[in-house]
Amino acid sequence: MKEKIDLLGAGLIGSLLAIYLKKRGLDVNIYEKRQDWRKIKKKGEGRSINMALSDRGWQALEKAGIKDKVLPFTLPMSGRRIHDEHGSTYFQPYGKENQAIYSISRNAFNEILLDEAEALGANIHFNHKVERVNVSKREVEFCLENGEEKRMTSDVLIGSDGSFSALRNAFQSQLRFNFYQKFISHGYKELHIPATPSGEFAMDPKALHIWPRGKFMLIALPNLDKSFTCTLFLPFEGYKVSFENIYDDQDVVKIFKTYFNDAFDLMPNLLADFKNNPTSSLINTECYPWTENNALLIGDAAHAMVPFYGQGMNCGFEDCFILDNLIEKYGTSSWDLVFEKFQKTRKPDTDAICQLAMDNFVEMSDDIADPNFLIRKKIEAKLHELYPEEWQPLYSMVTFSDMRYSEAYAIGKLQAKIMDEVMKDPNVTKNWNSLDYEAILAKVVTSGAV
Amino acid sequence: MKEKIDLLGAGLIGSLLAIYLKKRGLDVNIYEKRQDWRKIKKKGEGRSINMALSDRGWQALEKAGIKDKVLPFTLPMSGRRIHDEHGSTYFQPYGKENQAIYSISRNAFNEILLDEAEALGANIHFNHKVERVNVSKREVEFCLENGEEKRMTSDVLIGSDGSFSALRNAFQSQLRFNFYQKFISHGYKELHIPATPSGEFAMDPKALHIWPRGKFMLIALPNLDKSFTCTLFLPFEGYKVSFENIYDDQDVVKIFKTYFNDAFDLMPNLLADFKNNPTSSLINTECYPWTENNALLIGDAAHAMVPFYGQGMNCGFEDCFILDNLIEKYGTSSWDLVFEKFQKTRKPDTDAICQLAMDNFVEMSDDIADPNFLIRKKIEAKLHELYPEEWQPLYSMVTFSDMRYSEAYAIGKLQAKIMDEVMKDPNVTKNWNSLDYEAILAKVVTSGAV
Structure with missing residues (x-):
């Protein structure tokens, strides 16, 4: 039986999800409020926001079979180059030698994904602005370009429509829905x-x-x-x-x-x-539940984060990856089951990355210019060098692994507590290289975190 | 110059606010989505929710000159009567002998306030359901009973339209607005x-x-x-x-x-x-800002709380009282100034009472049946008896005073910490009456809280 699934929003997350769903043999329609931007570009080219693709994103692209098409459009950034007020710069690597995050233009990226979704048979309806959603009937009312109204009833409805999601707004006014926007x-x-x-x-x-x-x-x-x-x-x-x-x-x-x-x-x-x-x-939103009556929120619609960890898109892609794994496991005979499993497993992780993104503004804008912070990073780097498995920097766990965000968050908190203690040593600036590293690591091990 | 002010919602808060504003000589219009319930009652009379009026509410009614009209419709409740599973009951006074909270039917109460507002010259427009608000233009679009649309542009617009406020919804989608609903x-x-x-x-x-x-x-x-x-x-x-x-x-x-x-x-x-x-x-909402461009949220529209402290209405009335004090002080030549002062002073207090109301569910449904809790209350009562100024029970500070909620909250936290210590004494059940009460009080005094 061919099943019909409707997505709201043809952004990065909606397009990648459409690719996954087409590959599962489903009948996919995407409704997008903007016009087809592939037809109107050319003048402001290159002037778009950049995204930073990292491991979770790549993993999701690879499973969707699109990694190789994306790679040529990316530029690897292996670290931060920090500019001080006098014009001097210095380089902080993000991870090990072969590790990098990848700069890519949002527009170019969206085009690749959308083209692929379309090539696989997804129908994309542009100029469909959602006016109203009735969650219990899964009925969507659109306003078209010419002002005309159009109604649609979905079997399965997914809101990949971003931070200001129309589906989420409907959830907010029609369900017992917990919601937070800041x-x-x-x-x-x-x-x-x-x-x-x-x-x-x-x-x-x-x-x-x-x-x-x-x-x-x-x-x-x-x-x-x-x-x-x-x-x-x-x-x-x-x-x-x-x-x-x-x-x-x-x-x-x-x-x-x-x-x-x-x-x-x-x-x-x-x-x-x-x-x-x-x-x-810049908005942060968290909400729950993500699903009701065969309708689901995904990506920014479910959890919009501030951009300071570079994880918003990667997290949304990982959403798609995890959802696809669940479809693989449970099939499509009960979407409610799949969606329920999805929100239960995923929610603690998106809460964690939302929080980390919020906290990271302080690190990016302030801490990284602080000499103490640099010593701290050096100690952490050495810990990682000595005990590569037992002490992974938080940034690496988030960016260069597929460890659950909630786990990375918890380990990061523990490491921060241990490092706060280490940094109390008044001579740490001088003797950071000769500390008792075994004793520091022992604190992690005894906590049972590893 | 006579000034024109529009209120959304003719519930308890909107009606009381209209009385205050009429008394300041303003031109007041209230728009209410329901029909005039004074004309259709009689059949289900007496079957309405009850509210518990306490000191903050009475203070606001008194300043509005309506206290004496309300009093005959109330029944004093001087304490809780607790029913155990075997049908036995016992009585816990709320405060001192002459202190009580007052039961009143929400419908009857709303009628008194609405009649008074009307008698003072407020125009009440029933069957006006808000469809849309444009905050920057202060433009409200209503849907009338016959399905007709009607537009209005306000000079000053106040949303006293409750937990699911239409004005707040407009703030949420049109402003940089922090919002939380649970x-x-x-x-x-x-x-x-x-x-x-x-x-x-x-x-x-x-x-x-x-x-x-x-x-x-x-x-x-x-x-x-x-x-x-x-x-x-x-x-x-x-x-x-x-x-x-x-x-x-x-x-x-x-x-x-x-x-x-x-x-x-x-x-x-x-x-x-x-x-x-x-x-x-049951919903709890918190949000900020409450005001933008001569529009203001008040009462549940600004801070809807769960009912477990019996303060939702009292807090909303206190909002009106405080707003009226500010109008008294600053006049009506700059509503933005008045509204700005209002949100700045009031927000910490409504945050505090929202939190207290949430916490109090545990006390009402669980703690009050616990023998340890009763001992704890006895010790607190004795502290209050010995040091009536220095140790006031939290419930009394909230219910029988006009102390700022945020102050009551902070003192309550300190008292709870002290009482946790006191209750660690394994013999407290036996010797609670002969504790070193002076030493307990000293902990409050040295903390600087009194």
């Missing part, structure tokens, strides 16, 4: 560093560049066309350097010259970009 | 104990009756017609005694005979009530 105090703005006049990268392309400045920061990720997409994170208000205090070009120039002078020199279009690009906000 | 694991059902055949109260009318049974409970409040309105709180699922496990009349009878046998004997209409009355859920 906008953080910071917003962001996309900026751009073009290739040099001779057509080269203006900075080291094998790193994610960070200008950490405490309460604010700038980051930059490389693009295939040898430009960088930059993101400026500032508080909306309440601080000297904040969006509310930027009135005109002079303010922008002043902030960049004061705090990001080396980047400023590489940004000929700074003022125009600053004016034309919107200031966007 | 449904607790329990639901409730209204039941009824009529007057005796001879026209008397079937139980002590000067108490709030509680049948605490750990994970569930029954409560009853007296009505003017000598009946009691009862509320059964059960988990929805996951326990033997839960709504999901009640399939038929026999299950209802079995639960009542097993756990509430003395109440069962007083409930001739139990089975019909159980069948006809809905099973309702």
